[in-house]
Amino acid sequence: MHFAEVEEYSASWSRELTITMNGKFISTPFDPHYLRTTMTNTTFTAEGGKYYFSISTPGTTYQPILNAFEIYMAKEFLVSETNQQDVEAITNLKSTYKIIKNWQGDPCNPQVYLWEGVKCSYSDNDSARIISLDLSQSGLTGEIAASIANLTMIQTLDLSNNNLSGQIPEYLSQLPKLNVLNLENNELTGSVLVGLIAKGKDGLSLSLCGNPSLSKQVPYEKKKNKFSVPVVVSIIVMLLVSSIAAAILWKLKKGHAVWKYRRVDKGHDVFLSFRGQDTRKGLARNLYEALEEKGIKTFFDDETLKAGDEIALALLDAIEACWCIKIP
Known part of the structure; x- marks a missing residue:
């Protein structure tokens, strides 16, 4: 319940409020602040029947007031929660990069309120899994976070158009389901992993353009800038x-x-x-x-x-x- 006094009164007078539910006090007496919000709340288990709330001002001539009230109830979802490892991984990403998105609650459920940039797979017998993550143009800085390695069912990962730096981590070539990896337009350095190039031959769509400091060397055994062909x-x-x-x-x-x-x-x-x-x-x-x-x-x-x-x-x-x- 939300209260705000709208009248100024002298120090000798007050609008002291008392709140009861079905005749039982659910708050101690209090004075609402003038033009400022005063909030009070209570938690109880509703087991059916009727519930009566009463707001009174005993001992004063002022009438009771109420500016707004909210009622919440728990809703049981018929789907399983997102895999805990996935939840921890993406929560760590949010903390590491200080991502400013409406990422609250379960990443995959309910399906109509998926986290922005997240796609999930669902099964009747298993927890929902994160299979796609789009963090392009999200203002990411620093190195590619290690927590991504725990998204073991990820198929599509888009980290393009950010300011990520450092080398491409080895674990990206070890994600078993990854088939699309977009790292375009960052500040990555070092060389491209042999494992990623190998996965590219097996069907991985790999995008690395726009990383000016990323080595352009094609992996080959080098000897004075040339090699032999038997x-x-x-x-x-x-x-x-x-x-x-x-x-x-x-x-x-x-x-x-x-x-x-x-x-x-x-x-x-x-x-x-x-x-x-x-x-x-x-x-x-x-x-x-x-x-x-x-x-x-x-x-x-x-x-x-x-x-x-x-x-x-x-x-x-x-x-x-x-x-x-x-x-x-």
């Missing part, structure tokens, strides 16, 4: 490229893109660098021309390079100039 590797690559070429040309004919990519400056979208009999004038040339025709900028390295020789630095420079690629 003849055996050339044969294996020939077989792989044959399969890839067939898939690319088929998809191009169908009018679909083979993968998502983003061009950076004057970089390339595709790199062709392999050796084998009649590849440069046959399969490789046909693939190169088909990709260029579709507007996919393709790097075709030194034609004089023979099997077993060292790959030209031009290829390494082209690879590093075009790091900003989305996988897949």
Whole structure:
């Protein structure tokens, strides 16, 4: 109950209020403050029947007043609460980044009041789980919080367009269900984890553009800025490229893109660098021309390079100039 005195009275007079419920006192006598709120409350278990509240002013000539009242009751939900590990993880995120969102109560329930940026999965037999978290443009600073590692059912994680710094943590490559990771437009440093690149080959959509301090080095064994390509590797690559070429040309004919990519400056979208009999004038040339025709900028390295020789630095420079690629 909320009270506020609206009349000024002398020190010798007061509007002393007494509140009872079904004839029993539920508060000590008190004087409402002039033009300021005075609140009183009581908690009890309602077991049916009727309840009568009475506000009186015994011993004074002033009439009782009441400005507002609120009644709350507990409501039982027929769905299970969110998994406790998920709740602790996202609560820690809220505390770490001082997130200013309407994040109150259970993150996943009731479904019509999901936390902003959160999506959940539901099961009749298990607790709700957080499967998607969108914190893009949320003013996040500092390193990527370790508590995200406890969101073990997360499928989509969007931390783009913030001011996150530091290296990409190892645990991101170990989240078993993660299939979309967007870290674009932050201030991340270091190099991209080999584990994330491996997950990219398995279907992870990885977005890293807009991190100027993130290393553009493509993971390879480096020796004076060049590496060797044995003849055996050339044969294996020939077989792989044959399969890839067939898939690319088929998809191009169908009018679909083979993968998502983003061009950076004057970089390339595709790199062709392999050796084998009649590849440069046959399969490789046909693939190169088909990709260029579709507007996919393709790097075709030194034609004089023979099997077993060292790959030209031009290829390494082209690879590093075009790091900003989305996988897949």
